[in-house]
Amino acid sequence: MSGILSVRDLEKTxxxxxxxxxxxxxxxxxxxxxxxxxxxxxxxxxxxxxxGYLKPSKGTIRFEDRDITGHSTREIMRxxxxxxxxxxxxxxxLTVFDNICAAAAIAHGPKGTLGHALRPLRSPASVAExxxxxxxxxxxxxxxxxxxxxxxxxxxLLDIAMAVVGWPRLLLLDEPTSGISIEEKFALMxxxxxxxxxxxxxxxxxxxxxxxxxxxxxxxxxxxxxxxxADGAPAVALADPRVQTLIxxxxxxxxxxxxx
Amino acid sequence: xxxxxxLVGFLAFVLLAAIAPALPGWFISLATIAFANALxxxxxxxxxxxxxxxxxxxxxxxxxxxxxxxxxxxxxFSDAIVLVLAGGxxxxxxxxxxxxxxxxxxxIFFAMLSLALSMILWGVLVKTExxxxxxxxxxxxxxxxxxxxxxxxxxxxxxxxVLAVCAVSAVAVSAYxxxxxxxxxxxxxxxxxxxxxxxxxxxxxxxxKLVIAGVLGGFGGALAAMTIGHVDPAMxxxxxxxxxxxxxxxxxxxxxxxxxVGSLVFEIVRSIAVDLLPGLWQLILxxxxxxxxxxxxxGLGSIASRWRRxxxxxx
Numbered sequence: 001m002s003g004i005l006s007v008r009d010l011e012k013t014x015x016x017x018x019x020x021x022x023x024x025x026x027x028x029x030x031x032x033x034x035x036x037x038x039x040x041x042x043x044x045x046x047x048x049x050x051x052g053y054l055k056p057s058k059g060t061i062r063f064e065d066r067d068i069t070g071h072s073t074r075e076i077m078r079x080x081x082x083x084x085x086x087x088x089x090x091x092x093x094l095t096v097f098d099n100i101c102a103a104a105a106i107a108h109g110p111k112g113t114l115g116h117a118l119r120p121l122r123s124p125a126s127v128a129e130x131x132x133x134x135x136x137x138x139x140x141x142x143x144x145x146x147x148x149x150x151x152x153x154x155x156x157l158l159d160i161a162m163a164v165v166g167w168p169r170l171l172l173l174d175e176p177t178s179g180i181s182i183e184e185k186f187a188l189m190x191x192x193x194x195x196x197x198x199x200x201x202x203x204x205x206x207x208x209x210x211x212x213x214x215x216x217x218x219x220x221x222x223x224x225x226x227x228x229x230a231d232g233a234p235a236v237a238l239a240d241p242r243v244q245t246l247i248x249x250x251x252x253x254x255x256x257x258x259x260x
Numbered sequence: 261x262x263x264x265x266x267l268v269g270f271l272a273f274v275l276l277a278a279i280a281p282a283l284p285g286w287f288i289s290l291a292t293i294a295f296a297n298a299l300x301x302x303x304x305x306x307x308x309x310x311x312x313x314x315x316x317x318x319x320x321x322x323x324x325x326x327x328x329x330x331x332x333x334x335x336x337f338s339d340a341i342v343l344v345l346a347g348g349x350x351x352x353x354x355x356x357x358x359x360x361x362x363x364x365x366x367x368i369f370f371a372m373l374s375l376a377l378s379m380i381l382w383g384v385l386v387k388t389e390x391x392x393x394x395x396x397x398x399x400x401x402x403x404x405x406x407x408x409x410x411x412x413x414x415x416x417x418x419x420x421x422v423l424a425v426c427a428v429s430a431v432a433v434s435a436y437x438x439x440x441x442x443x444x445x446x447x448x449x450x451x452x453x454x455x456x457x458x459x460x461x462x463x464x465x466x467x468x469k470l471v472i473a474g475v476l477g478g479f480g481g482a483l484a485a486m487t488i489g490h491v492d493p494a495m496x497x498x499x500x501x502x503x504x505x506x507x508x509x510x511x512x513x514x515x516x517x518x519x520x521v522g523s524l525v526f527e528i529v530r531s532i533a534v535d536l537l538p539g540l541w542q543l544i545l546x547x548x549x550x551x552x553x554x555x556x557x558x559g560l561g562s563i564a565s566r567w568r569r570x571x572x573x574x575x
Contacts, residue, residue: 051457077459089454091447102447105440106458121443162454 004029004170004202005050010059012045012226019045020226023059027202029169032193034217034234035206036247041223043206044086047172050204051083052076063170082168086175086206088159092148096139097130099147100161104129107166133161136195152179153188160192164199171196173205177212185209189216210238222247266434269517273427280419285412290527292419292487295426298523299480301507302433303473306442308513310469311449315371316378317504319358320351320477322496323381325485326391327351327478329399340402340421344482351478355471363467378496385493396492399485422483429476430516436472437516441465506545510552512559522560 003026010023020042027033037043048054050061052073061069068076091099104126105119134140137157142150147158156176163171176192177185193216196203207213213220213234220237222230224247230240237243280288300321307314324347331337331346358377365373386394401414409417436442444465447455452462485491494500503526511522533544556562 073456074459074461077457083457085453089451089457091450091454093446093450102440102444103458106444106455106460118439118441120438121440122438162458166458 003027004064005204006060006062007050008060008062010046010049010061011057012042012049012054013057018226020049020056022227025221025228025231027170027204029202030200032196032203032216032218033205034213034220035204035223036208036210036213036220036243037223038247041247042226043223044174045226046223047083047174047204047206050076050172051081077166080169081172082163082166082170083172084156084160084163084174084176086178088152088155090147090155090158090162093146095144095146096142096150096154096158097134097144099158100130100133100165101126103162104133104165129165133165136164136198137161138191153184156180156188157191160195164195164201167199168201170202170204173203175206175208177207177209185212186215214238265515265517266431269430269434270427272517273423273430277420277423280416285415288415288419289487290531291524292415292422293484294524294527295422295520296480296483296487297504297507297527298426298520299429299483300477300504301511301519301523302429302516303476303480304504304508305511305513305516305519306433306436306445306469306473306476308508309445309449310466312366312466312469313371313505314374314473314501315498315505316374316376316501317473317477318496318498318500319374319378319381320355320474321481321484321500321504322378322385322491322493323351323354324348324478324481325491325495326385326481328482328485329397329491330391332400332402333397338400338403338408340404340418340486343402343486344421344425344479347482347485348475348478351481352471352475355474355477356467359467359470359474362470363463375498375501378501379498382493382496382498385496392492394493396490396494399489399491401489402486418483418487422487425479425483426520429479430520433472433476434516441468445469506549508559509549510559512556512561514558514561514565517564518559518561525560 005027008024010020011018012020023046035043035046045054049056052068052071052075055070059069060067063076063079063081066079068079071079091102094102101122105121105123108123108125108129134143137160139154139157139161142154147155150158156179160173160176173192177188180188189212205217217234219232220230220234221228222237222240222243224242229246230237230243276291300317303320304314304317327347327350328343331343337343337346362370362373362377385391391397401408401410404417404421407417444455444460448462448465455462481495484495507522507526510526511518529548530541530545533541537544552559
């Protein structure tokens with residue numbers, strides 16, 4: 001096995017429906033991997049299996065050479081994996097600072113122990129971590145704003161910041177630019193990727209926008225019908241005829257343009 | 261801010277304790293029961309902040325009360341401090357066992373399950389003739405490290421004991437609210453998924469909250485049993501739980517102090533209502549509840565925070 005994350009023969013079925021199959025790959029440390037595919041291709045199922053939200057029907061998942069197949073979400077999160085969500089999962093009643101502070105307080109220290117539970121929420125460590133994350137994700141002007149009233153882009157940044165404060169070694173971003181206008185997408189991803197690179201994190205991000213993938217990914221995993229049909233550098237993977245026909249639609253678009 | 265609130269709370273308890281000998285007997289009795297009940301409300305506030313409304317908190321209140329009564333009756337225990345601790349411990353144990361089931365439920369299911377459990381205890385007590393069935397039985401006056409006061413002196417001693425238990429509980433709950441486990445109440449209410457994905461068990465956090473609320477309920481019941489000198493199954497009945505929910509709405513879940521202020525206001529309003537309209541006092545209480553929901557949806561505790569906010573805006 002090599003890589004921070006190693007997956008072998010992963011499969012997930014729901015009754016007779018095969019949501020993911022024959023997924024085998026290795027992700028080396030500090031690589032940024034773009035995951036592409038149409039809706040229902042198996043991207044989120046793949047991420048949900050890594051994070052323990054879904055138990056694989058078959059296959060193994062190893063993180064840092066430890067078998068985490070079938071472990072609970074909490075165990076996996078404690079082992080050094082974290083994630084953000086397609087719909088930002090934040091605490092709407094709290095301010096931005098308190099959201100991140102709560103995440104930092106949970107993330108620091110040996111979890112599950114009485115000592116950890118009884119640490120102050122606003123410990124010097126969690127406050128410092130929250131302040132650093134606010135700076136890192138450039139959301140200082142919203143520091144004391146209640147999260148319920150935040151614009152969509154800031155909600156996304158907050159969601160990711162909350163996943164990052166525990167210093168995970170592997171971060172999974174589920175459609176970080178969904179619901180964001182085209183004009184804002186690149187600026188948001190610039191902020192996110194600069195922040196994550198500064199922390200030397202391995203990143204897997206699910207994305208539909210091929211320009212975003214080309215610009216920010218070191219490697220692309222193209223999903224179709226529950227399995228990976230192309231795996232390589234963006235220029236190589238996105239040039240794959242099957243990817244162009246089945247996912248990015250560039251081949252179809254070119255054909256239509258030629259036909260017109 | 262927390263230090264200032266602690267100081268104000270400490271001074272309030274010292275003042276209430278110091279002026280006790282000068283206060284009329286009726287007020288001492290009323291305040292003793294009000295503050296004993298406030299402990300149950302304090303436990304409710306812990307759960308309320310998490311988005312959980314238990315309609316069966318009288319279960320722990322009654323458990324604490326019967327623990328005191330039975331320890332005195334069967335084993336001859338009379339020391340008030342030992343009895344209070346035993347009441348809290350027994351109720352906490354019950355909450356710990358029940359918590360394995362209850363911590364998995366939310367919203368109306370949590371509310372109704374907690375109600376059902378308290379009604380089971382009520383049913384058992386009503387059918388147990390050796391414990392006096394619906395009449396219950398008397399509790400002998402407690403002693404205080406060998407000192408056995410009577411009448412007015414006993415009322416004062418119980419009042420001071422209740423104040424001391426309230427002060428310790430208030431400090432402990434305030435400290436708990438500042439810990440990661442305590443402060444995660446609002447995040448759990450807002451978004452359980454995110455809390456789980458940060459690596460913490462929401463069920464376990466709620467279980468701990470249930471135990472703390474249970475211990476506080478047990479303290480309240482133990483103190484009430486000694487103050488009233490009697491226990492009966494009505495202490496577990498749903499109307500008793502409803503009363504605690506009423507006081508929590510009146511007090512609001514915003515602060516620890518609100519539990520004590522709200523409980524005292526509730527007892528005063530009830531006394532006045534019974535005095536003015538003996539047959540219709542519930543009407544006055546209902547009206548107070550209605551007005552609270554309409555004009556103070558966050559309870560009496562929000563008056564202080566509103567005043568603070570307006571002062572900040574003015575300056």
